[in-house]
Amino acid sequence: MAIDLLARLYDPVMYLPERMLLRDHREYLVADVSGTVLDIGAGTGALFPYFAESATNGELTVHAIEPDEGMRTQAHERLHTLDLSAELVGARAESLPYPDNTFDYVIASLVFCTIPDIESALDDVARVLKPGGEFRFLEHVRGSGTLGTLHDTVAPAWFHVAGGCTLNQETGRLFQNDARFELLEYERFEDGLTRAVPVIRGRLKRRQPSVRERLSFG
């Protein structure tokens, strides 16, 4: 019940940030996507209208995973209002229910802050991406200096009121330092609306899996 309430509050709470900040970032995430795309932690389907727009420009098959039933219900509701067909399933990013080398794009939008095991999630993103495929991300991250210390202090309380969101997640380091990917683009925003909570976005290209990786895939 409380969980459902959180899901129902998500879109109203995000109404202003969506309009004032996120639109440009969401357009970046879906720019020129084609082929087969996976939206991990789709939430209420905030990216779906953007996929619908891209789908009119070319062939696009959209898959999405979302573990929270309340969020999933709203994502299904949003899908019905759009000219978009997407397969939406209940799953976690740490254990994606897809074979190796399935997707041309995997997109994470404001989701690694909520994933309990971000290393395992990135392992599974690497596994399901085709070689040459792209992982695109938009995430809020821990601030630097005094702001970072403030985030560390507030993070435990924030985790409880914000549905398991980790305010001081250091996701950028994880994404920048992974040998399985080539870093195509990485930007950090920390002015204006992002002064209190910095945001990163970027694109990583999946390299050919090494022999060692191929063996561990089984």
Ligand SMILES: C[S@@+](CC[C@H](N)C(=O)[O-])C[C@H]1O[C@@H](n2cnc3c(N)ncnc32)[C@H](O)[C@@H]1O
């Ligand atoms: C802040 S919302 C972002 C939703 C959406 N991507 C957006 O851009 O609005 C974070 C979402 O991640 C989901 N989530 C939590 N744990 C997850 C996990 N382990 N794997 C995938 N998604 C997860 C939550 O249920 C929630 O819907």
